[in-house]
Amino acid sequence: MRTSLAFWSILRKDMKNYYLKPPNISWGIIFPISWTLMFFMRSATPVDLRDILPGVMALSVLFGTTSMLAVTITFERRSRSFERLLLAPISLNMLMLAKTTGAIVFGIVNAFIPVIFAFFLTDLSGINWFFTIIGVFLIAVTSTFLGLFIAVSANEVFEAQTFSNFFRFPMMFLCGLFMPMEKLPVFVRPFSYILPLTYGVDILKFSITNTGNFKIWISLIVLLGYSVSLFLVSMYNIRKKWIY
Amino acid sequence: MYIINVKDLSKSFGDFKAVKEISFSVKKGEIFGFLGPNGAGKTTTINMLTGLALPTSGAITIAGLDGIKNIKKVQQIIGIVPDESNLYDEMSGYDNLVFCASLYGMEKARREKRALELLKQFSLDDTGNRPFKTYSKGMKRKLTIAAGIIHDPEILFLDEPTTGIDVESARQIRKLIKELNAKGTTIFLTTHYIEDAERLCHRIGFIVSGKVVKISSVYDLMNEAQQENIMEFTIDQNGEDLESALLHQFPHVAIKQLSPYSIKISSVEKIELMPFMRFFEEQGAIVSEAKILRPSLEEVFVKITGIEINRLKEEKEGKKR
Ligand SMILES: Nc1ncnc2c1ncn2[C@@H]1O[C@H](COP(=O)(O)OP(=O)(O)OP(=O)(O)O)[C@@H](O)[C@H]1O
Ligand SMILES: [Mg+2]
Numbered sequence: 001m002r003t004s005l006a007f008w009s010i011l012r013k014d015m016k017n018y019y020l021k022p023p024n025i026s027w028g029i030i031f032p033i034s035w036t037l038m039f040f041m042r043s044a045t046p047v048d049l050r051d052i053l054p055g056v057m058a059l060s061v062l063f064g065t066t067s068m069l070a071v072t073i074t075f076e077r078r079s080r081s082f083e084r085l086l087l088a089p090i091s092l093n094m095l096m097l098a099k100t101t102g103a104i105v106f107g108i109v110n111a112f113i114p115v116i117f118a119f120f121l122t123d124l125s126g127i128n129w130f131f132t133i134i135g136v137f138l139i140a141v142t143s144t145f146l147g148l149f150i151a152v153s154a155n156e157v158f159e160a161q162t163f164s165n166f167f168r169f170p171m172m173f174l175c176g177l178f179m180p181m182e183k184l185p186v187f188v189r190p191f192s193y194i195l196p197l198t199y200g201v202d203i204l205k206f207s208i209t210n211t212g213n214f215k216i217w218i219s220l221i222v223l224l225g226y227s228v229s230l231f232l233v234s235m236y237n238i239r240k241k242w243i244y
Numbered sequence: 245m246y247i248i249n250v251k252d253l254s255k256s257f258g259d260f261k262a263v264k265e266i267s268f269s270v271k272k273g274e275i276f277g278f279l280g281p282n283g284a285g286k287t288t289t290i291n292m293l294t295g296l297a298l299p300t301s302g303a304i305t306i307a308g309l310d311g312i313k314n315i316k317k318v319q320q321i322i323g324i325v326p327d328e329s330n331l332y333d334e335m336s337g338y339d340n341l342v343f344c345a346s347l348y349g350m351e352k353a354r355r356e357k358r359a360l361e362l363l364k365q366f367s368l369d370d371t372g373n374r375p376f377k378t379y380s381k382g383m384k385r386k387l388t389i390a391a392g393i394i395h396d397p398e399i400l401f402l403d404e405p406t407t408g409i410d411v412e413s414a415r416q417i418r419k420l421i422k423e424l425n426a427k428g429t430t431i432f433l434t435t436h437y438i439e440d441a442e443r444l445c446h447r448i449g450f451i452v453s454g455k456v457v458k459i460s461s462v463y464d465l466m467n468e469a470q471q472e473n474i475m476e477f478t479i480d481q482n483g484e485d486l487e488s489a490l491l492h493q494f495p496h497v498a499i500k501q502l503s504p505y506s507i508k509i510s511s512v513e514k515i516e517l518m519p520f521m522r523f524f525e526e527q528g529a530i531v532s533e534a535k536i537l538r539p540s541l542e543e544v545f546v547k548i549t550g551i552e553i554n555r556l557k558e559e560k561e562g563k564k565r
Contacts, residue, residue: 002348002349003349005346005349005350005351006346006347006348006349009343009346009347010347013332013335013343017332017334017335079330079332079333080326080328080329080330081330081331081332081333082330083296083326083330084330084331084344084347084391085347086295086296087294087295087296087319087324088319088347088348089316089317089319089320089347089348089349090316090347091316243295243296243297243298244257244297244298
């Protein structure tokens with residue numbers, strides 16, 4: 001009871017202070033539009049919007065969540081207000097879940113903005129919405145916890161941002177969006193297989209365009225595994241680093 | 245009777261021992277002060293007591309609970325005011341307080357009422373709607389204290405509550421601390437300022453280079469400071485003429501003529517003011533001023549720590565600059 005009250009307060013505060021601030025809202029809209037335009041311009045032949053939807057959605061989530069955690073966690077650490085949370089009578093697990101839930105929700109909302117655009121521009125019938133939602137949710141959770149892992153390792157906001165790019169860009173190029181996986185050079189393919197985004201994109205490809213390389217349950221398990229491990233490793237690091 | 249018990253508490257950062265096997269106890273209802281120079285380990289000790297740092301070894305008991313294993317329970321009954329504010333810059337004073345209250349599970353109506361109450365009590369009601377970042381240093385410190393006591397903690401930890409703010413704000417804060425204590429809150433504070441320790445604390449622990457070198461009540465410290473009791477009288481006639489009569493009546497005192505009309509009387513034994521007043525009256529001298537010189541805690545501090553106060557202050561100010 002007491003914990004849930006604190007949980008909602010932390011979530012509400014983050015929403016109000018960070019997520020619902022104009023720069024973040026507009027960012028959530030501009031980002032997917034730019035991606036979509038980029039895809040259009042890149043290809044010589046007209047593309048089906050629906051084919052690029054999984055990629056745009058996945059990247060919106062990835063960039064949205066990881067950027068936000070650099071602010072909600074690293075920034076609060078710098079300004080010491082994070083200490084106030086550590087000093088509150090809430091378990092560390094609960095506290096970190098409260099801090100990350102905002103980013104997960106933000107990521108999910110970001111993912112569906114391109115879907116709203118696509119709805120007016122193309123035919124979306126036949127999409128498996130169930131798996132689309134599950135896929136988006138898992139991508140949001142995994143990238144949020146990846147962001148958490150990064151935020152815990154960084155001491156400055158810019159460090160967290162730089163460090164995120166170290167993960168984000170390879171994932172972007174290797175997840176099978178720009179180039180189908182089987183066309184990637186053989187020596188980079190293993191990297192592709194260890195990156196969580198690859199599996200997230202694959203779920204969306206399966207549910208939206210009915211393509212996809214892996215069996216869906218494999219992707220689900222891999223993403224779940226990633227989420228749990230990233231969270232646990234981050235918690236371990238927090239206990240070691242922040243409760244020094 | 246003891247609400248905080250600390251036994252052989254140590255904290256190392258790598259090879260460096262910041263806190264070295266300190267032991268002390270804080271009585272329920274008292275104001276206990278940790279007095280020590282920069283880098284003595286005051287903040288590190290508070291961090292261990294409040295759950296922000298994990299001791300390398302030793303035991304902490306707070307209100308009967310294990311302060312290491314049960315820290316989340318302990319945190320429910322303690323309030324913490326850090327040396328630098330840790331509130332949210334963008335949020336208003338009021339919102340900050342309400343948010344802090346919710347961390348302790350206070351219901352909406354109760355936390356809003358309490359936040360307004362505290363803003364009023366701390367004379368911040370006019371500025372409650374302004375963002376915290378627009379507050380002055382003194383206002384920030386006050387709001388940070390308000391946030392620390394929003395849930396009516398049994399024990400309040402204050403890390404250097406009066407450092408870096410002006411005289412008037414410091415005075416207000418000392419008053420608030422005393423009022424809180426009068427209502428039953430046990431207070432643990434750290435300070436550099438001897439004057440603060442003296443004015444506020446019931447008992448003082450001296451910490452130097454990670455070691456508690458002495459724990460004593462202010463009263464005992466005073467007595468120890470100067471084994472001598474000193475009084476000064478200003479009278480309307482030349483004191484030299486009275487010297488022999490004085491010595492005759494009070495054989496155990498030492499007399500020193502500070503100026504023709506001012507006499508200093510000292511004794512290793514306890515002396516009272518009244519007998520001397522009566523003596524002067526009998527001698528037909530009118531006393532225009534009589535004072536008991538209080539021994540200064542500063543001297544005790546120097547004696548105990550071997551550190552000159554001025555150096556201490558300079559160091560501190562240099563650091564804050
Ligand atoms: N996280 C840390 N890592 C390494 N050393 C530390 C850490 N925190 C504190 N120290 C060291 O431990 C010693 C005690 O520091 P602490 O902050 O407890 O002193 P303090 O008594 O509060 O001093 P001040 O009056 O300056 O606030 C110092 O030498 C400090 O450099
Ligand atoms: Mg300190």
